[in-house]
Amino acid sequence: MENMGAFENICNLLRNHSYKVTPQRQTILHMFVEHVDRHLSAEEVYMLVKNENPEIGLATVYRTLDILADIGVLIKNDFGDGRTRYEFSRKDEHHHHHHLICLKCGNVSEFDDDLLESLEAVIMKRNHFKVSDHDLKFYGYCSNCDGTQ
Amino acid sequence: MENMGAFENICNLLRNHSYKVTPQRQTILHMFVEHVDRHLSAEEVYMLVKNENPEIGLATVYRTLDILADIGVLIKNDFGDGRTRYEFSRKDEHHHHHHLICLKCGNVSEFDDDLLESLEAVIMKRNHFKVSDHDLKFYGYCSNCDGTQ
DNA sequence: CTACGTGCAAATAATTTGCAGAGGA
């Protein structure tokens, strides 16, 4: 019921940005609402979405992901595997979260922290650089892939 | 004279890894020793290197950059502009450095800090994740591109 | 009704690879 609300809110967000709410966009949106915690590539979204709507084209998926990232519904991520990955944005829940990327299985988990706010202030003064965003990734081995196992 | 030494050291490093020291690899290496502070794409390296050795092929540049990154001479970077960028590694000089990426002119500068060491310890315990490396980027506007100007 | 959206296929762009000849160790 809470997720239903999220879905409707985003449809309105689309309309406010004068984007039309098409079946394809709805299908993709549903997908993300059901996989709030995943980091999916365009190809993966395409595969998952084809079950519900086999007619959909890959180009439409790319175009929709772009729009959803543009209006802040999705966050684009680059984990260095050569494809862009998208995650559902839950801006209200956390200030910032960083990613823990397993070098063996490729799984991505999250880590909350707002330590970097203070660093940004230091950078602004020390380097005359106006920070507007940051991106912190930790590479290593998750508990499943840990060398000690 | 100090850079000369660096060049010779790397040639030996190549030999130790049973890579041959070819003219092409030497040319590319020279390039980086002369541009220690830059973050170059394969295409850019190719262009710069063609002046000294017009015969060189782009594929060779890619292959050489891969090798040099593999033996720790170069560091691969992804600043989100769709191409991999390589910088000369000066491991001895700093523990870690992070990047400040200007969203307007695309220039990349550096920032030294080792604050994250302590964070890594927290992550290991809290998330059962064995951290082996991290990557921190700040996006914003450099002093030239600052909105206040 | 009309501008925006869609599917498809072709176009880009960065990088990789197969292969036959060249050249370091």
Place this chain on the structure above:
DNA sequence: TCCTCTGCAAATTATTTGCACGTAG
């Protein structure tokens, strides 16, 4: 000599775009 390198062109991979048709508002 011999196995690694190289240049070239063709192959791959992720993403974008042109176009004629379809449809949300």
